[in-house]
Amino acid sequence: MKSYLVMTVLGTDRPGLVSSLADTVSAHGGNWLESRMARLAGQFAGIARIECDTASVDALISELQAPGNSGLTILAVREEAEESATRRTVVVDVVGNDRPGIVKELSAAVASAGGNIEELTTGLESAPMTGQPMFRAHGIVSIPEDTESATLIAAIEGLGGDLTVDLSI
Structure with missing residues (x-):
């Protein structure tokens, strides 16, 4: 079964930042579905939607939010979209x-x-x-x-x- 995460990332921009995040997602069998990213005043700001096996999602969130993750602030939450009106x-x-x-x-x-x-x-x-x-x-x-x-x-x-x-x- 699949779970979906919405992840926000904020931190000092540097070369390889997105690659590092993508490596972490991939290491947990995750699939990077969509994202928006920008460099604002030297800071990296991004939001991404990730698909991952339900059995791996907690480990992925833990690794993303581990202290010392290169000075990044990462918030990852399970997607719980409700059906909305047309x-x-x-x-x-x-x-x-x-x-x-x-x-x-x-x-x-x-x-x-x-x-x-x-x-x-x-x-x-x-x-x-x-x-x-x-x-x-x-x-x-x-x-x-x-x-x-x-x-x-x-x-x-x-x-x-x-x-x-x-x-x-």
Whole structure:
């Protein structure tokens, strides 16, 4: 029987870090199913979904979380996904002037429209003419089947006239 883990990893970035984690997963007969990883301010931040035989999962978690695991903080939990109501996903792109709290506002607007953020990447870039910081977000949002995309667009555009929103299915 198979078990599934969701693992988060945080620590000082270095060459071979992902290889070391993959070696540990493989040594326990695990299969690395999917992941998202980034280097942020010299730190490695990652999340991965792992499949492993149920008989090996406790040993894998113990080894991943062993003290002295090269200065990494690793949290691994068994996946216990519940069946949810039918939803559809949309790709959301938002661009606008940066300001403190914009991610808080954006996430609240998505939630108010019944949306759930499945993935989100945010960043700053310089505006072409002025060089002012521009906020950019790209994400995947799931919404109830019966919710119109226009509801989500209106909720995000309601945050201010300086935001442009693009949705695609």
